[in-house]
Structures are given as structure tokens and as C-alpha cells.
Amino acid sequence: MATQVSLGDRVYTFPSQELGELLDHTHLYEEQDWDSLRKELERVGYVRIRGLHDRDMVLRARRAVLNHIDQAGDGKFDSSHPLESGVLDSRCGRGCIPFMEGRNCITHNPDVKGVLEGTRPMEFFRNLLEAEPVTFDFKWLRGVHKDAFTGAHVDNVYMGRGTSELYTMWIPIGDVNVDMGTLAVVEGSNNDTKFNKLQETYGSCDLEAENVSGTGWFTEDPVEIEKRFNCNWKTANFSAGDVLIFTNRTLHMSTKNITNKVRISCDTRWQRKDHPVDTRFIGESFPWLNAAPKHGLWAEGLAEQCSTMEDMKEKWGFSEN
Numbered sequence: 001m002a003t004q005v006s007l008g009d010r011v012y013t014f015p016s017q018e019l020g021e022l023l024d025h026t027h028l029y030e031e032q033d034w035d036s037l038r039k040e041l042e043r044v045g046y047v048r049i050r051g052l053h054d055r056d057m058v059l060r061a062r063r064a065v066l067n068h069i070d071q072a073g074d075g076k077f078d079s080s081h082p083l084e085s086g087v088l089d090s091r092c093g094r095g096c097i098p099f100m101e102g103r104n105c106i107t108h109n110p111d112v113k114g115v116l117e118g119t120r121p122m123e124f125f126r127n128l129l130e131a132e133p134v135t136f137d138f139k140w141l142r143g144v145h146k147d148a149f150t151g152a153h154v155d156n157v158y159m160g161r162g163t164s165e166l167y168t169m170w171i172p173i174g175d176v177n178v179d180m181g182t183l184a185v186v187e188g189s190n191n192d193t194k195f196n197k198l199q200e201t202y203g204s205c206d207l208e209a210e211n212v213s214g215t216g217w218f219t220e221d222p223v224e225i226e227k228r229f230n231c232n233w234k235t236a237n238f239s240a241g242d243v244l245i246f247t248n249r250t251l252h253m254s255t256k257n258i259t260n261k262v263r264i265s266c267d268t269r270w271q272r273k274d275h276p277v278d279t280r281f282i283g284e285s286f287p288w289l290n291a292a293p294k295h296g297l298w299a300e301g302l303a304e305q306c307s308t309m310e311d312m313k314e315k316w317g318f319s320e321n
Helices: 026-030 034-044 055-070 110-116 119-129 193-200 222-229 309-316
Strands: 003-007 010-014 019-021 046-049 133-135 140-144 167-172 183-185 233-235 243-247 252-254 263-272
Touching: 003 233, 010 019, 026 034, 026 046, 034 046, 034 119, 034 243, 055 110, 055 140, 055 263, 110 263, 119 133, 119 167, 119 263, 183 243, 193 222, 222 233
Parallel strands: 019 233
Antiparallel strands: 003 010, 046 243, 133 263, 140 263, 167 243, 167 263, 183 233, 183 252
């Protein structure tokens, strides 16, 4: 059934030619066809696997996160609905849901950590990488309220000081349909030649070193990407247990949460243990988290002596369409 979806602030019909459905690679995982999974990661920049995690484990993790949010203060959830529904109070917007990224009591709650760093993802990456894997201690655990979304970006701009073979596993903590905020990807953006300029400029930028302020997103507008690179976006509905794995150079964003429910998800990062690691995200604590987030969904306003993304796009030769 076709669904009206907001990708950023643009409205699409899903599935359609403009917003198609992500490929399903579950059969390759079930067949343990690791060579084909590696080839797909290289070819399209991602693999989507249904049921990699145990559904019941994911739902237990979801209950733990919901309880954590609820205990952070009044006014989070609509008390006329059961907590497990995840229905937010109509006044719950930016700043209402507690910041949960890093290494903390909820990311490393046994029920949550059992999903994020459990046997299944560890074994998956051990086979995929053909080596002992390691995952960042820092976890990007998020609760996303109504009308929020993530703009178009590649992960390398945030965490590019280690290996180039860094992978993200995006884990929806619960059933997440396209109207709640699922990831959308541009297939082949990691290696297609038409993205060379983007990857050589924006994709290779160290936002912190270059002192670029704001979210770090290349754009909030999916149509800008479509027009610049003659491409389309793809997304999918996800059930508890499903995952999306993608490369550090894959261009992605999220649909907007247009429901009254919180969307809970976590990004975990994985690589070979014997490869160089971006040490900013390894350790017991992250003192830089005491400052306001500089990049990403929760980034604060402009700082002095910083360049904006628009400044950088002009420098890189990406003039307005």
C-alpha cells in the first residue's frame, strides 16, 4: 500500500519511482554468502537484513529506553496511552527527550547493550570483515520526536580519523515504519563516479578540523541531491530485529517522524580490530560531550570563527542549482 512520507520537508509517495524500496539482502545472510554481501556493500553502499537481531531482545531494549525517557521527567509521554505505545505528549518537541548518545547508563543497560554489542552483530562483522571486529564504545542512541529528521550526509565527515573501512549498523529499537523516521539511502553514492566530486570534497572533510559549524549535513533537502547527482532515494519499513548496514561513504538521511510516537534507534560503528581507530569514540567517558553537540541532529547554533556548510559548498564549487 502506498504511503505519504516526508523526506526532510518534501512529501513523497512510498514506494514510488521517486522514493523506492531498499534492496533486501536477508537471503544472502541466511545462506551465509559473505562474498555476495561484501560485493553488495561495495556496489550499492548498504545491505538490509531482516531479523538479524532477536525480536524479543530488541523489544526488551525498547522497554528499557522508554522507561529511561519516562523517568527523565514529566511531560514526555501521553498518559492516556500505555508507555509501551511510545505515544508522546503533544507538547514534547526539541529538548524534551533526553540526550542518550555516548556511553552511559542506558546505552550500556544490559538489555540495550545485549542488542548493540551482542553475539549476533559481533558474529556478523567477524564473518563480514574476515577478522576480529571491534565496535566504538560511543553509541548513537536516539529518541526522535514528531517533525524531526536527519539531513543528507556521509558518516566519514564525523568519524574519519581511523580506518576507511568503517561500517554503521543502524538498529531500529522497535517496529519503525517510514512515517516514523527510517533511513533513506542513495544507492551507489559510495563509489559511483558521478559522486566523485562530492566524495573528494565534502565526503573527505573533517568537520571538526575544518571548524565547520552546524549539523554537518550537506543539505536538508533531498531534491537538491536528486538534481545535483541525477539520483533517487530509497527507504523501507523496518521491524524489530531488522538492521541496515552501510559504509562510511554512503549518502543517507532519514524520513521525518510525522507520527505522535517516539522513534528509537541506535547507530553502532564497526571495523576490524587490527585497523586504526578514531580514538574520539573509544573509552569509558567522553569529556567533549559536556559541551553542546557541535554536529548532527542536536547541534547548536553557530560559533565564532567557524565556517558554515554553505561557505564550504561555495568553496568546493557546489553553486546553487
